[in-house]
Amino acid sequence: MTTEQSQDHVERSLRVRVPPETVYAYWVEPDKLLQWQGVEAELDPTPGGVYRVNVTGRDITVGEFVELDSGKRLVFTWGFERPGHPVPAGSTRVEVDFLVNGEITVVRVRHFGIANQEQLNTAYGWQGYLTRLGLVVAGRDPGPDPMVSPPPPPQAPPPPADAETAS
16 A cells, blocks of 8 residues: 655555456445445445445545546545534545556545645545455455444333332
């Protein structure tokens, strides 16, 4: 995996021995995306279609697909649904290129529109998710996503309404 950063974007890449069309499907098909990122996904992979992923169980990213070229390139807007978040819904752009180098597909993710340190910290999350993607497309289990919030502990049911109260 490689890393690059400039003034307005973060770049990450991953090399996998999988055809580009196969890796591409893990970005646009909800059941495949959820194997490496998120707990819920609503994706309409058409230009102008919705990109909505509940990434952690509490943080929902929202945008729309801009460009789709199966197995070659994918572009979508991206940001957080929560009002007041420093990276508002649709405020940044993610470009994913699937570059063929012999039997290797290089998945290059460039996240544009990074204007401040908090946005930069958010964009760094791609490194962990690309690692998980690499494991999934290789047929391996990436294990639990460390970014996902654990479910709340179960609560005891309330006592029945007719239960006697101890004095």
